[in-house]
Amino acid sequence: MKKSITLTTxxxxxxxxxxxxxxxxTPALARxxxxxxxxxxxxVGFTLLTGLWFLISKITEGGLPTPVATFQVFWELVKDPFxxxxxxxxxxxxxxxxxxxxxxxxxxxxxxxxxxVGVLMGANTFCxxxxxxxxxxxxxxxxxxxxxxxxxxxxxxxxxxxxxIFITSLWPTLINTAFGVxxxxxxxxxxxxxxxxxxxxxLTKVLIPxxxxxxxxxxxxxxxxxxxxxxxGEMLSGGIGIGFFVWDSWNALSLEKVISAILIIxxxxxxxxxxxSFVEKKVTYSI
Amino acid sequence: MSYLKIENxxxxxxxxxxxxxxxxxxxxxxxxxxxVSIIGHxxxxxxxxxxxxxxxxxxxxxxxxxxxxxxxxxxxxxxIVFQNYxxxxxxxxxxxxxxxxxxxxxxxxxxxxxxxxxxxxxxxxLFDHREKYPKQISGGMKQRVAIAxxxxxxxxxxxxxxxxxxxxxxxxxxxxxxLLKLWNLTQRSKTIVMVTHDIEEAIFLSDRIxxxxxxxxxxxxxxxxxxxxxxxxxKDTVNQPExxxxxxxxxxxxxEKVSIDEKDFYKEEAAA
Amino acid sequence: MKKSIYxxxxxxxxxxxxxxxxxxxxxxxxxxxxxxxxxxLGFIPLxxxxxxxxxxxxxxxxxxxxxxxxxxxxxxxxxxxxILTGELDGAHCLFSMPLSVYTxxxxxxxxxxxxxxVLNNNGQAITLSKDFCGKVGFKQTNKVAxxxxxxxKADKEVTFAMTFPGGTHDIxxxxxxxxxxxSQKTSRIITIPPPQMVSNMKVGNMDGYCVGxxxxxxxxxxxxxxxxxxxxxxxxxxxxxxxxxxxxxxETRREDLKAVMKAVLExxxxxxxxxxxxxxxxVIGKAPYxxxxxxxxxxxxxxDYNLGCDQGTEIYTDDYMLFHRGGETNFPKKSHAIWxxxxxxxxxxxxxxxxxKAIADKIILQDLYREVATSMKIKIPSDxxxxxxxxxxxxxxxPNNPGDYLTKVKKSNAINQ
Numbered sequence: 001m002k003k004s005i006t007l008t009t010x011x012x013x014x015x016x017x018x019x020x021x022x023x024x025x026t027p028a029l030a031r032x033x034x035x036x037x038x039x040x041x042x043x044v045g046f047t048l049l050t051g052l053w054f055l056i057s058k059i060t061e062g063g064l065p066t067p068v069a070t071f072q073v074f075w076e077l078v079k080d081p082f083x084x085x086x087x088x089x090x091x092x093x094x095x096x097x098x099x100x101x102x103x104x105x106x107x108x109x110x111x112x113x114x115x116x117v118g119v120l121m122g123a124n125t126f127c128x129x130x131x132x133x134x135x136x137x138x139x140x141x142x143x144x145x146x147x148x149x150x151x152x153x154x155x156x157x158x159x160x161x162x163x164x165i166f167i168t169s170l171w172p173t174l175i176n177t178a179f180g181v182x183x184x185x186x187x188x189x190x191x192x193x194x195x196x197x198x199x200x201x202x203l204t205k206v207l208i209p210x211x212x213x214x215x216x217x218x219x220x221x222x223x224x225x226x227x228x229x230x231x232x233g234e235m236l237s238g239g240i241g242i243g244f245f246v247w248d249s250w251n252a253l254s255l256e257k258v259i260s261a262i263l264i265i266x267x268x269x270x271x272x273x274x275x276x277s278f279v280e281k282k283v284t285y286s287i
Numbered sequence: 288m289s290y291l292k293i294e295n296x297x298x299x300x301x302x303x304x305x306x307x308x309x310x311x312x313x314x315x316x317x318x319x320x321x322x323v324s325i326i327g328h329x330x331x332x333x334x335x336x337x338x339x340x341x342x343x344x345x346x347x348x349x350x351x352x353x354x355x356x357x358x359x360x361x362x363x364x365x366x367i368v369f370q371n372y373x374x375x376x377x378x379x380x381x382x383x384x385x386x387x388x389x390x391x392x393x394x395x396x397x398x399x400x401x402x403x404x405x406x407x408x409x410x411x412x413l414f415d416h417r418e419k420y421p422k423q424i425s426g427g428m429k430q431r432v433a434i435a436x437x438x439x440x441x442x443x444x445x446x447x448x449x450x451x452x453x454x455x456x457x458x459x460x461x462x463x464x465x466l467l468k469l470w471n472l473t474q475r476s477k478t479i480v481m482v483t484h485d486i487e488e489a490i491f492l493s494d495r496i497x498x499x500x501x502x503x504x505x506x507x508x509x510x511x512x513x514x515x516x517x518x519x520x521x522k523d524t525v526n527q528p529e530x531x532x533x534x535x536x537x538x539x540x541x542x543e544k545v546s547i548d549e550k551d552f553y554k555e556e557a558a559a
Numbered sequence: 560m561k562k563s564i565y566x567x568x569x570x571x572x573x574x575x576x577x578x579x580x581x582x583x584x585x586x587x588x589x590x591x592x593x594x595x596x597x598x599x600l601g602f603i604p605l606x607x608x609x610x611x612x613x614x615x616x617x618x619x620x621x622x623x624x625x626x627x628x629x630x631x632x633x634x635x636x637x638x639x640x641x642i643l644t645g646e647l648d649g650a651h652c653l654f655s656m657p658l659s660v661y662t663x664x665x666x667x668x669x670x671x672x673x674x675x676x677v678l679n680n681n682g683q684a685i686t687l688s689k690d691f692c693g694k695v696g697f698k699q700t701n702k703v704a705x706x707x708x709x710x711x712k713a714d715k716e717v718t719f720a721m722t723f724p725g726g727t728h729d730i731x732x733x734x735x736x737x738x739x740x741x742s743q744k745t746s747r748i749i750t751i752p753p754p755q756m757v758s759n760m761k762v763g764n765m766d767g768y769c770v771g772x773x774x775x776x777x778x779x780x781x782x783x784x785x786x787x788x789x790x791x792x793x794x795x796x797x798x799x800x801x802x803x804x805x806x807x808x809x810e811t812r813r814e815d816l817k818a819v820m821k822a823v824l825e826x827x828x829x830x831x832x833x834x835x836x837x838x839x840x841x842v843i844g845k846a847p848y849x850x851x852x853x854x855x856x857x858x859x860x861x862x863d864y865n866l867g868c869d870q871g872t873e874i875y876t877d878d879y880m881l882f883h884r885g886g887e888t889n890f891p892k893k894s895h896a897i898w899x900x901x902x903x904x905x906x907x908x909x910x911x912x913x914x915x916k917a918i919a920d921k922i923i924l925q926d927l928y929r930e931v932a933t934s935m936k937i938k939i940p941s942d943x944x945x946x947x948x949x950x951x952x953x954x955x956x957x958p959n960n961p962g963d964y965l966t967k968v969k970k971s972n973a974i975n976q
Contacts, residue, residue: 085847155645188375190369193343193361194367209378238601238631
């Protein structure tokens with residue numbers, strides 16, 4: 001709270017150049033002021049983007065639809081997001097939830113695999129030396145390349161989609177976890193050694209608490225990857241989902257819907273990222 | 288047979304450049320309940336010797352024997368206070384001590400462990416701060432927690448590695464008293480080995496002071512006996528003749544130039 | 560503030576809600592109805608998905624006592640995979656896809672999908688880019704080669720697109736190129752989805768493509784290309800799409816499959832009535848189905864082809880897209896299967912001649928169709944296995960002796976196929 005008042009004060013002084021009256025603002029108002037200001041910056045950014053967009057749509061003579069046309073379509077999509085007229089005709093909200101479900105499953109499975117393996121790799125030099133080359137080879141492989149393998153392995157397009165999310169999103173978590181675990185300071189290790197911590201105590205009271213911020217960072221990056229991949233994956237496998245919606249709209253050459261979907265996808269990605277950042281802040285400790 | 292005995296110890300490390308000998312020919316006998324300081328310049332192997340008693344480092348020659356048994360590794364019979372406090376930042380003051388007690392004194396019941404932790408917290412006057420996190424307390428308080436933690440596991444030997452190095456003089460003085468208080472409260476039965484840079488601190492606290500030569504391959508230069516009576520207090524003890532004598536002796540052993548000599552100025556000017 | 564507990568409970572909340580989310584939506588693909596599992600039929604957004612879509616929309620599946628779910632799929636490869644794994648029981652599918660997959664051209668060799676019946680004839684076309692406007696006119700096949708050669712010289716490459724290797728569009732395209740005398744070795748022939756065809760042509764990356772309606776009509780409407788030749792001009796009343804089914808489904812739920820076929824047959828009959836075509840275009844044009852302008856769909860369904868490029872309109876009177884033709888369309892002919900297999904050999908997809916008859920017997924569920932048609936009193940053609948010839952090259956094809964045809968056709972089209 002104190003911090004925001006100081007910041008507000010200094011900024012207002014910069015702008016106004018004289019004695020700020022903001023000192024008298026209550027903490028709550030000061031915070032509100034902060035929020036409004038950041039919203040303002042965002043608005044400026046988006047206005048610039050929209051302006052550029054409008055320019056491009058005029059230059060390409062309607063090849064790229066105008067912001068206005070797109071917004072009309074966007075509004076149509078979001079004003080009734082949960083209608084359900086059958087398997088091929090569902091509201092955008094339902095499609096989003098469907099995609100999020102797949103992402104969640106793939107991401108969860110990926111995390112359940114990545115965290116223990118990451119801990120192993122970070123704590124044990126042998127494991128690190130054995131696994132690291134494998135990680136380096138598999139990490140850059142595109143999810144689209146994994147899809148046929150998933151199809152053969154699981155005999156199902158929907159399982160294959162979840163598989164490609166699993167296999168591409170687990171790397172950031174794995175690498176960050178390994179890094180966190182490997183960088184435990186000797187100080188903490190010495191405490192555990194000196195006082196005779198059991199392996200379990202070391203794991204739960206030293207290793208995991210220390211590595212937790214790194215793990216959460218990894219998870220945050222992973223969910224970003226997973227969300228990216230689901231769109232591509234659904235384009236390949238069909239079904240209900242925001243990715244398939246993009247593909248289908250593309251098939252019908254409805255760029256307004258494609259762009260609207262891009263906006264929605266971006267917003268959801270942002271929210272996911274913010275969610276994890278929030279958790280990250282909560283588990284970060286200062287020395 | 289002395290309680291803690293270091294016998295012909297040499298500790299060497301393999302490095303890129305070959306074998307590096309930290310300390311050699313270390314022979315030291317410490318009686319139970321003694322407070323011994325090890326003092327010397329940086330790099331003279333003080334911490335290395337500490338680590339060998341702690342069981343964190345192993346001698347390449349010779350051995351360390353505690354109460355008849357050779358030291359093979361760390362154990363709950365030796366409590367350590369580290370240079371950097373080494374409190375776990377995500378645990379509260381209470382939890383930091385509790386986890387150590389929980390790990391070292393496994394036979395106690397949960398209630399007994401809790402009682403132990405609280406007792407030692409009170410001994411260092413931190414009971415009211417037990418729910419705070421390390422980042423919320425001062426350096427002096429952190430070190431008090433570390434000391435309480437080391438004492439709480441009821442070890443036979445306490446090893447303090449420059450425990451007050453990072454603190455200001457006033458806090459340091461207060462903590463000297465705290466340390467002696469704890470030592471007294473446990474019937475002066477605990478053997479304390481301490482590494483320090485501070486001559487005054489060494490004299491005030493110790494029964495014996497081990498003065499090291501410079502490293503590498505550092506050896507013991509001299510061992511000073513300190514016969515100052517206990518309990519010692521800050522105001523009176525520093526004026527006692529023995530105190531002054533030991534201090535002079537240590538200064539001459541450790542410090543090359545004791546004052547600024549006017550002659551030196553001219554020497555340098557003439558040279559320049 | 561017990562931070563560690565706080566963290567744990569927050570994290571727990573996050574994980575719990577994530578888990579809940581997944582449970583809500585990553586539900587199994589099939590709904591497990593206690594009595595009967597619904598039948599899943601897939602389709603791709605093309606005008607000729609109409610029999611399946613209309614059968615659903617007109618309530619015909621229910622009439623014949625089956626619960627059918629119709630689902631839009633992402634691509635032909637997708638349809639292939641899902642039919643093979645059983646995620647789809649059947650689909651609106653390229654007639655030659657099962658043959659292509661079985662022989663290893665467009666899928667894992669030996670994988671079996673069955674052809675239950677044919678859905679439509681005609682209604683596909685080859686669209687050329689505007690760059691060729693004025694240089695080659697509608698059906699002027701003999702003018703194509705020099706124009707393509709000129710383009711090849713100027714741009715170093717010429718690109719044609721089709722929808723699936725060994726699929727119907729692939730074969731129409733290659734037949735056309737062969738008849739035009741264009742070497743398939745020097746042209747790039749690639750597989751891409753319909754909308755990329757239109758967009759690429761718009762920016763000048765694509766020289767021509769072969770695909771089903773409405774994408775040819777759309778290209779004309781968007782002034783991106785023009786219709787060079789329609790598939791019915793290549794082979795009048797050719798088999799185009801079929802109801803392709805999963806093998807296990809055809810065996811274990813035979814009666815259900817027959818009910819599906821009856822519903823689809825009735826839809827085909829309905830569609831051949833020109834008076835119904837306007838409504839059909841409106842229904843299938845909607846977003847959940849083909850997702851294209853109804854007027855473009857309707858025009859070509861009626862045989863009204865605005866050719867683009869100021870070439871005027873071509874009216875097809877009896878060979879626009881047809882779905883029934885009194886039973887002629889729907890009967891799956893083994894001779895047609897053998898013809899497609901011979902095309903795989905002709906165009907070097909297969910090095911050796913396959914066992915034509917055996918494959919046709921295995922893939923085409925002709926007896927099943929006969930049962931269904933008989934029960935519905937639909938005429939069954941009697942001219943399967945008789946020789947026939949395509950309009951575009953007039954080379955006679957005898958299904959009993961494909962080798963002979965291959966020799967003839969390789970001689971007459973001296974430029975390598």
